[in-house]
Amino acid sequence: MIVAFSVAPVGPQHVGDAVAECVRVVRESGLPNETNAMFTNIEGEWDEIQAVLKQCIDVCERYGPRVSLVMKLDHHPGAGHEHSLAYKKDRVERALQDPTA
Template identity: 30%
Template sequence: MASEELYAIADFCLIPMGLGEPSVAEYIAECSRVLEKSGLKYKMHGYGTNLEGSWTEVSKAIHDCHAAVHAKGAPRIATDVRIGTRVDKNIEPGTGNDSKLQRVQDILAKDAKP
């Protein structure tokens, strides 16, 4: 039986360390450039990034962010990664995070109705 690669919906927070400055924005911008080139759907937020694609592509994108941020001068990086997969539902590529959020918004919209 051929195994199909898992579709992964991830949230990761890459933290450059050892820089001696309070802002890491330049390093995070570098990671954003890497993600843009990856072609994967991603969305940055205040404390991390949502990312989705095949397990291999997601893992490679996070790896490539590490490599780029090190190349920019960060001597250390700590990254927290949370990855979810499903096999009980077909997820249209690029819609995983949006559909999860929409489901919650639909529930809250019912609360708002009189």
């Protein structure tokens, strides 16, 4: 399972510190992940990912009275590793290099 998510406290403060703490939580989880300007992608079993998301929500609660979470989930049971973060990204890169592939 791959989840793309964005989480942040809602309020007047700058959210950069809270987001950085959440990215640290994700990286320390040991699950495959990558962060870009808009989302963090994480790969694992639902229970593992849910625990990480809960930790991120807990972090954001320290920065504001409300938390916003946007999540997109790719659940492909039985797919194994052929649909991992790395595979999907590599497949697009190969297609860009050789449009006939």
